[in-house]
Amino acid sequence: IALLTALGVTVALVMARAALAPGWILPWVAAVTLLPASEFAVALIQRAVHRIARPRLLSRIDLAGGVPESARTMVIVPTLLASSQDVDDLLEAMEIRYLGNRDPNLFFALLTDFRDAPKETLPDDAALLAYARTAVEALNETYRDDRPCVFYLFHRPRVWNPFERVWMGYERKRGKLEQFNAWLR
Numbered sequence: 130i131a132l133l134t135a136l137g138v139t140v141a142l143v144m145a146r147a148a149l150a151p152g153w154i155l156p157w158v159a160a161v162t163l164l165p166a167s168e169f170a171v172a173l174i175q176r177a178v179h180r181i182a183r184p185r186l187l188s189r190i191d192l193a194g195g196v197p198e199s200a201r202t203m204v205i206v207p208t209l210l211a212s213s214q215d216v217d218d219l220l221e222a223m224e225i226r227y228l229g230n231r232d233p234n235l236f237f238a239l240l241t242d243f244r245d246a247p248k249e250t251l252p253d254d255a256a257l258l259a260y261a262r263t264a265v266e267a268l269n270e271t272y273r274d275d276r277p278c279v280f281y282l283f284h285r286p287r288v289w290n291p292f293e294r295v296w297m298g299y300e301r302k303r304g305k306l307e308q309f310n311a312w313l314r
Contacts, residue, residue: 130167130170130171131170133170133174134167134170134203136166137162137165138162138163140164150166163293196232196234196235202235203238203281204226204236204238205234205235205238205306207240207241207305207306209240209243209298210240210243210261210284211243212246213257216257217264219239220264220268220305223239223268223280227272227279233276236279236281239261239281240306240309241284242287242301243257243262244283245287245295245296245297246295246296247296248296249286249296250263261282261284261309265280265282266275283312285298285300285305
């Protein structure tokens, strides 16, 4: 790409010299032709690569017959709990996911933290967590004839973060996922 770009700029400079352009204008010719020359070079290299390297299909799991027992899966949503409306919205979305994917080896969970706070616990934390727990249990009760325990709630307490100087969920989203995977293993 660099060589083709340099070639394009060089051609423009040679043509400017052939047209008897004054010397002070040559740097401007180079600057003006640099971007179009690089765009042309990138397009040319991409076209050549696509002609040389053909795409290959990646291997994938055949789930036409559903998720096999050996590949049981939990669909998780890492999120923050801030209000009962948040809980209602999250559970509605989780229910919609379930209704679109009723495979017996597919489960759904919320991985939750409370919002950052100046203290480890806030007065409304316990009530909000109880509300979320009750809502998940009610959702499981609604679909218990399909199968028991389709929906889960995994919640973490706040920990002190000395860098941000606040109580928060450990490493926020990435921490939720790492701790959840460690717990599953």
